[in-house]
Amino acid sequence: MNEKMQAVQYVSKFERILNAATEAFAESGYHQTPVSKVAHLAGVADGTIYLYFKNKEELLVRLLQERLGDFIVCMRRELSNCKTTEASLRTIVKTHFSYMEQNRSLAIVVRLELRKPNQHVRSAISGPLLEYFSLIEEVVQQGIERKEIPRINLRTARQLIFGSLDEATTDWVMARNPQALMTCVEPMLTLFKGALRLRKPKGRKQIVTLQKREEDGNADS
Amino acid sequence: MNEKMQAVQYVSKFERILNAATEAFAESGYHQTPVSKVAHLAGVADGTIYLYFKNKEELLVRLLQERLGDFIVCMRRELSNCKTTEASLRTIVKTHFSYMEQNRSLAIVVRLELRKPNQHVRSAISGPLLEYFSLIEEVVQQGIERKEIPRINLRTARQLIFGSLDEATTDWVMARNPQALMTCVEPMLTLFKGALRLRKPKGRKQIVTLQKREEDGNADS
């Protein structure tokens, strides 16, 4: 949405700096990027950055908070329409891939900074990140409550889901000629369903033959 | 393992520098760490580092190459003893967790640097990394050939396996009071088997009922 507004018309300096920082940090990494480069990309003077951000680190932190917060809002909205666990899982995969695909630079920055040992940055973004983790775990938890998923360790399940999505995104980001991330939605979803041993919800037949299940899998991939 | 050798007796300066760099980079990140700190930790003069490494970046690259290479060798050796696909998967999970747990600093550095946009570093470590990816994909491929796993997208499967292991490691690294990584082996393995729809190998009955499969799952968790 930020990018669109920018393309269309007026964008506040705050947003322009944030967007510039996203591009710059994605290209060479936070520490490699001089503030002057961000300023240049944003079309403002170096000093102007400091009218909007206390220092370079706050620029990074705000960037992550704003954008991740955006992502979470988006994800939560999409999830609210999902009736079944399968729909929820598909929404997570689709939304994750779609958001990252449309915000490639952000994807690069986020993936990197999430791994940095800097406590300051970590704690600043832990809010949105933990919320995302909760969202995923809630979906699994709900599946368990609905008897669509056997009892499994929530944390491990979340690690699998988030880790896989993140790794797929990393592959896409690193590849020179990546195929669209969105083409990976169904294959990944199929693996998730298998991992979580997801059954059809209550109304359906409980006993399915193995053949039947394999057909599902084939249909998905 | 590196640490033990160091403790026992003589360690070459080359190794001492590499170990010092691992610790230092893990603590504050590559760019945050002055070469002088590495030198101090290694007990050598600043200039000495440049007798063994062309520059700071090569220090990082060699570090990753050496250690990841080590890891791959270790992983390959363990895998060579595995008869079944399940055994191979378990070995991957166990070895990954065990190695990272015993080389925490290395784990921190690797996870981070794998995400850096720096092309130089990326290409330098792509060797060992791609080899690890191949190893994982080979295990899945073999499973498919042995009919233990249905035909699935190898890359997606690899993304799921590596991404999940990496994310679990990240959680462990970031946590203040982490529980041992090794306790996650079986839960994670169960998810993997589900995701890959792993069946018992050929000698056994081909048709299994759903109940049977669920017993497996319960037994694992």
Add this chain to the structure above:
Amino acid sequence: MNEKMQAVQYVSKFERILNAATEAFAESGYHQTPVSKVAHLAGVADGTIYLYFKNKEELLVRLLQERLGDFIVCMRRELSNCKTTEASLRTIVKTHFSYMEQNRSLAIVVRLELRKPNQHVRSAISGPLLEYFSLIEEVVQQGIERKEIPRINLRTARQLIFGSLDEATTDWVMARNPQALMTCVEPMLTLFKGALRLRKPKGRKQIVTLQKREEDGNADS
């Protein structure tokens, strides 16, 4: 006195800025103080300052000129009522201490800026300062003419008087819990009288015994 006027009612922006600058410069020194801080204290916008002062330095210069001029006027007025040299000396000490005590911030700024090597500032304030020096020297000169003081070097006498007053003020300014400056008037005056070998004026006996003089001294201290 400035503060009172300000408290009572309307103060011109010019004065408000000057007062704000006095406080600010006293607190952290001229170079340490951003113009924006002065503006904030004065309750005006940064740019407004430049409507009244050419630049930051002129703000300092005008401040010193205005306030020192004030002080000189005040001193001259008080001196005009003094009949004897002793009275004049006492007035100098009293007025100096009293003015500084009631304008502590000004005292801090003046003492500091009088020592700065910056030629521009020096020459700008040399007017009031030299006038003060003349005032002091005139008192001594008059004492000599009246035969109350033996012939002595005027400049040295002025250095002693001004230097002592300034040093006492410095001590008072720097002390955490200073005792009132005014308590130092008589002790300091006694020393001055001794230094200048001040005798009773003409009408009295010309020849005094040493005992007599010592009684004076005791009476003073």
Add this chain to the structure above:
Amino acid sequence: MNEKMQAVQYVSKFERILNAATEAFAESGYHQTPVSKVAHLAGVADGTIYLYFKNKEELLVRLLQERLGDFIVCMRRELSNCKTTEASLRTIVKTHFSYMEQNRSLAIVVRLELRKPNQHVRSAISGPLLEYFSLIEEVVQQGIERKEIPRINLRTARQLIFGSLDEATTDWVMARNPQALMTCVEPMLTLFKGALRLRKPKGRKQIVTLQKREEDGNADS
């Protein structure tokens, strides 16, 4: 002494930087002087400064500590040879003027920094300064004990002595064509003796006529 060594032969980088800083700070003041200017004057690279001093402020503090310490040592040595209070007073005046005259740049820096409100710097140099104050007060105290000086307030006496010497130095420093500071020794000393009502020591005649005293004064000036 430092300057002499430098002229003669080898001077450590530490001293060269300190000397360069003294010159530079004297010329334009501490805050006006870029570290790069000090480095240039010292004939070293900017970064080299930071091998010897933690930061710019420490450069100033060490400069003041070292040089003032030097001065105190010098003063104490000279004073140890003085038998009478008059001799001690003369030594103080002579040594103060002589040291400042031979270290003009230092004089400028010291006089200025002594007035800065910066607590950090103040406390760092308070050691040598307070020691100097004590030295002066001890001389006066001794004079009182020897009955050469009537009982007077030590602090006020010290303010008069130090303030006068400092003001004379300021005049000399600020003047474009100053006459030698040393020519002021005897006039100033005469004033001091009068201020302190210094008598000849015990062995001599106690009663002196006024004429006699005035001869003394004339002889001194």
Add this chain to the structure above:
DNA sequence: TATGAATGAGCGTTCATTCAT
């Protein structure tokens, strides 16, 4: 080989000053 003092390019940040409103 090994050292570590020295270098100087480069960066984060401040702040006096301007100018469109």
Add this chain to the structure above:
DNA sequence: CATGAATGAACGCTCATTCAT
């Protein structure tokens, strides 16, 4: 007159790298 957002030059400081010993 008044504003305050914007500017960009300038400075303090770091640290990768070199080289004389």
